[in-house]
Amino acid sequence: MEEKKKGVNVEVDELPEHDAQGSNDRRDAPKKDPHENDSEICDCRWCPKHSPRKRKLTVMPCGHMMGGRNLIVCIDGTANQFGEKNTNVIELYNLLLKDMDDNQRTWYNSGIGTYARPHWRSPKYWQQVVVHKIDLTIAWNFDLTVQAAYRWLADNYKEGDCIFLFGFSRGAFQVRALSGMIHKVGLIHKGNEVQIPFAYELYADPKSDNEEAPQVGSTDKKVSMAQRFKEAFSRRNVRVHFVGAWDTVSSIGVARGKRVLPETTEGMTHVCYFRHALALDERRVKFLPEYAWGGTTLPPESEAKHKSGRRSHSDRVHPQVLEVWFPGTHSDIGGGNAKNAGMDRSRPPQRWMASQAAELGLRIGPFKRELLLSEQIEFRESLTGLWHLFELLPFRRLTFARSQPGINTTRMPHLWSHRKIHDGQKIHYSLVLGKTESAYVPKARPPSDNPSFWDTLRNEPFQNSTQLLEIEMFYRGADAVTKILAGSPVDDLLKQIFADETGPQLFYDEVIETIRSWNERKPELALNVKHQLLHRTVDILQGKSGSIKLRKWGYIGTHLVELLKSGSDEDRRVVKGFQQQYTQDINCLFELQGHRGLVWSVAISPDGKRIVSGSRDNTIRIWDMETGAQVGEPLLGHGGHINSVAISPDGKLIVSGSSDMTIRIWDAETGMQVGESLRGHEHSVLSVAFSHDGQRIISGSRDNTIRIWDAAAGTQVGVPLQGHTDWVRSVAISPNGKRIVSSSDDKTIRIWDAEKGTQLGEPLQGHRSPVWSVAISPDGQRIVSGSLDDTIRIWDMETGTQVGESLQEHSGNINSVAISPDGTHIISGSDYKMIQIWDLETGKQVGEPLRGHTSCVMSVAISPDGKRIVSGSLDQTVRIWNAEGILV
Numbered sequence: 001m002e003e004k005k006k007g008v009n010v011e012v013d014e015l016p017e018h019d020a021q022g023s024n025d026r027r028d029a030p031k032k033d034p035h036e037n038d039s040e041i042c043d044c045r046w047c048p049k050h051s052p053r054k055r056k057l058t059v060m061p062c063g064h065m066m067g068g069r070n071l072i073v074c075i076d077g078t079a080n081q082f083g084e085k086n087t088n089v090i091e092l093y094n095l096l097l098k099d100m101d102d103n104q105r106t107w108y109n110s111g112i113g114t115y116a117r118p119h120w121r122s123p124k125y126w127q128q129v130v131v132h133k134i135d136l137t138i139a140w141n142f143d144l145t146v147q148a149a150y151r152w153l154a155d156n157y158k159e160g161d162c163i164f165l166f167g168f169s170r171g172a173f174q175v176r177a178l179s180g181m182i183h184k185v186g187l188i189h190k191g192n193e194v195q196i197p198f199a200y201e202l203y204a205d206p207k208s209d210n211e212e213a214p215q216v217g218s219t220d221k222k223v224s225m226a227q228r229f230k231e232a233f234s235r236r237n238v239r240v241h242f243v244g245a246w247d248t249v250s251s252i253g254v255a256r257g258k259r260v261l262p263e264t265t266e267g268m269t270h271v272c273y274f275r276h277a278l279a280l281d282e283r284r285v286k287f288l289p290e291y292a293w294g295g296t297t298l299p300p301e302s303e304a305k306h307k308s309g310r311r312s313h314s315d316r317v318h319p320q321v322l323e324v325w326f327p328g329t330h331s332d333i334g335g336g337n338a339k340n341a342g343m344d345r346s347r348p349p350q351r352w353m354a355s356q357a358a359e360l361g362l363r364i365g366p367f368k369r370e371l372l373l374s375e376q377i378e379f380r381e382s383l384t385g386l387w388h389l390f391e392l393l394p395f396r397r398l399t400f401a402r403s404q405p406g407i408n409t410t411r412m413p414h415l416w417s418h419r420k421i422h423d424g425q426k427i428h429y430s431l432v433l434g435k436t437e438s439a440y441v442p443k444a445r446p447p448s449d450n451p452s453f454w455d456t457l458r459n460e461p462f463q464n465s466t467q468l469l470e471i472e473m474f475y476r477g478a479d480a481v482t483k484i485l486a487g488s489p490v491d492d493l494l495k496q497i498f499a500d501e502t503g504p505q506l507f508y509d510e511v512i513e514t515i516r517s518w519n520e521r522k523p524e525l526a527l528n529v530k531h532q533l534l535h536r537t538v539d540i541l542q543g544k545s546g547s548i549k550l551r552k553w554g555y556i557g558t559h560l561v562e563l564l565k566s567g568s569d570e571d572r573r574v575v576k577g578f579q580q581q582y583t584q585d586i587n588c589l590f591e592l593q594g595h596r597g598l599v600w601s602v603a604i605s606p607d608g609k610r611i612v613s614g615s616r617d618n619t620i621r622i623w624d625m626e627t628g629a630q631v632g633e634p635l636l637g638h639g640g641h642i643n644s645v646a647i648s649p650d651g652k653l654i655v656s657g658s659s660d661m662t663i664r665i666w667d668a669e670t671g672m673q674v675g676e677s678l679r680g681h682e683h684s685v686l687s688v689a690f691s692h693d694g695q696r697i698i699s700g701s702r703d704n705t706i707r708i709w710d711a712a713a714g715t716q717v718g719v720p721l722q723g724h725t726d727w728v729r730s731v732a733i734s735p736n737g738k739r740i741v742s743s744s745d746d747k748t749i750r751i752w753d754a755e756k757g758t759q760l761g762e763p764l765q766g767h768r769s770p771v772w773s774v775a776i777s778p779d780g781q782r783i784v785s786g787s788l789d790d791t792i793r794i795w796d797m798e799t800g801t802q803v804g805e806s807l808q809e810h811s812g813n814i815n816s817v818a819i820s821p822d823g824t825h826i827i828s829g830s831d832y833k834m835i836q837i838w839d840l841e842t843g844k845q846v847g848e849p850l851r852g853h854t855s856c857v858m859s860v861a862i863s864p865d866g867k868r869i870v871s872g873s874l875d876q877t878v879r880i881w882n883a884e885g886i887l888v
Helices: 089-094 122-139 142-156 168-186 193-204 225-233 301-306 330-334 347-360 453-458 471-488 491-498 503-520 529-542 557-566 568-583
Strands: 070-075 106-109 162-168 212-214 222-224 242-245 273-279 320-328 426-428 588-592 599-604 610-613 618-626 642-647 651-656 662-667 685-690 696-701 705-710 715-720 728-733 741-743 749-751 769-776 784-788 790-794 814-819 823-830 834-839 857-862 869-874 878-882
Touching: 070 089, 070 142, 070 168, 089 106, 089 162, 089 242, 089 330, 106 142, 142 168, 162 168, 162 347, 168 193, 168 225, 168 242, 193 225, 222 225, 242 347, 273 330, 273 347, 301 471, 320 347, 320 610, 330 347, 347 426, 453 869, 471 491, 471 503, 471 529, 491 503, 503 529, 503 557, 529 557, 529 568, 557 568, 557 588, 599 857, 599 869, 610 642, 610 869, 610 878, 618 651, 651 685, 651 696, 662 685, 662 696, 696 878, 705 728, 705 741, 741 769, 749 784, 784 878, 790 823, 823 869, 834 857
Parallel strands: 070 106, 070 162, 162 242, 242 273, 273 320, 320 426, 599 642, 642 685, 685 728, 728 769, 769 814, 814 857
Antiparallel strands: 212 222, 588 878, 599 610, 610 618, 642 651, 651 662, 685 696, 696 705, 705 715, 728 741, 741 749, 769 784, 784 790, 814 823, 823 834, 857 869, 869 878
């Protein structure tokens, strides 16, 4: 990049401008923060000038406030840490929204036995190798991790915070222990960190619940030592909101003890919500799971009475405790079996856990893509090699007895036994949805001895007569869309979906995602199938649009091009009906994607059928106005950024100006360059325009000059027009071809005699900053200019005087202006990511701005019939807007 010769402006590139024919010229990069004047909230989380987004605060059944601040602790499984094989814990941590205005604080700890390694020649390295192996075996740092997480919570907790804890394997047991510690001894006040080891000892000691001591301030009532500590050192009424565990493993030492840490296997009802993902195919004795009640889902009678006083708020949608089985072994459920350096696998156990937490207040980003049917089931055998030896050894282990009371632990060898599914637990729908190369039968023992259990479960799953399936509403929506595409009956399924208040939204979302991906399906969907989905969706959602959060039309418009282009009149009618009823921002008809750089310039052909765009990616692209589809291949040849494009009055030629200091002429039909490049400018060409008879091309440049060219001969006509003292940003030519108007970084506008090449009158002065864009009205009587001073000004062509007051209701630099074909309206594009429409006579804004671009609007053009507006943006897209009802 090179420095601007005056002041501190640095060139990032030049930006284009638009004249009366629809051409756009190019200008330099914005001279100030594009959002410097922003005042309202937007969706960009990176903008330092925008206020934090305000969230609606909602009281949940447990008493916590959804929408408030979240504290999130993530603890990984044994030997798991960030790397090529990332677990669900790391992937979830990656999904968490962590910006300042997301109001979430996070803490992550790698699994037991993972540490940063010193150089291998260091004695500390070999010492750490030994410690590492011991830690992997007996987890002697288990309590240190729990205490570290507890310390972080104590340091950061504020009244009203929601605490979320997530863990995998031993990490899952650690977060369960952490939640139990907070319940038993409370969360100490900040500043009492030296008490944490003692607090952990009190928590871990089962006798601390029984030892009686006088209550603080009383000589009569006796309380336990743990309760007394809680009252003296801890905050009041701190309760963990959510615990998410992937396949909890409790074997902290060589074998499971008779007792485990308090509150970890006593139903998990001390937390607001507990979610547990379990592995159907894990068989290793050292990886036996710990259910909410340890080895069962049924509490002992004494425990049930003891816990009956705890707050419970289970409901049909969000039960307090939910344990769900998924296909796969231990590391299939928690992640870490497969390479996942991009942290984007997000298999069903991860998605289920994330969605459960999100429904209860966690704020996460979207998954990068939908899963294929072949990705629903993932299974890699874990019982291999030396693990077989452990199956023969007499470890103390759980029996998982299904009836209570019963023998809950034993030292009998495990002998490759399968896990047992207990009453109250669920089986995830991915088992039914998934497609595998060979028949998949889970290894876990079902709750009944029926040999056809798994086949029965897979047949007509949505009837779910056994109530064993955990079917997220998303899957019901996906199944409904699949049935519609296949032409199968769907009414009964839709009744189930719409029985839930969230059903219409989930069905609608699935339809939208299907539209976005249907061109990638194998085999490709036929046009009549696409028509059927849109037609049925309009009928199914009739009268429900008010309860649905609609997507913007631009989100799916380009995916409906084929129906619009190749379909019948009926297809187009259906698409239009869907657009009008079930999309928002329908003024944005298409978002055209393809450029890999900023779009500096757009122009529209005289017949209104084609759009031409020029970009920083050094390419010119042609688009179909009706369908938004790209026409042909990009036009290549320039050796620099395309700063400006224009189309000849007969629509046959395209002219482009570039940072390579050349102007090129192209055949609009073939995309081939016509003749040699026009050379003469000594610096970047920032703006080009055709005369109304198509015989002349006008160009403005960073060399401070304007040049006139013979379009047919490709030669310069006369001498350069000189007078500007800084870069010429924009040029336009009057309808009668007698006047050229130019604007410059010297803050002036100048009028020239097109035949003589002489300046007419004095420069038009009034703007306080560089003028990036000019346009001439169809009758040739008015000039409109847009400037970095955030104003639009209207000038009289004959007298050179300003007409009326400046149009100043803007926020951000005015990058481009255009005038409607009937001369009644001005269109402007600004740094504020929107297009504004103005009444040329009164100077008043007309209607609401057109919003949709995610960055500065650098160029605007209007179709000859006034029905369409086209814009190019720094967000690398071109958008087509519906102007009917606004301009015409």
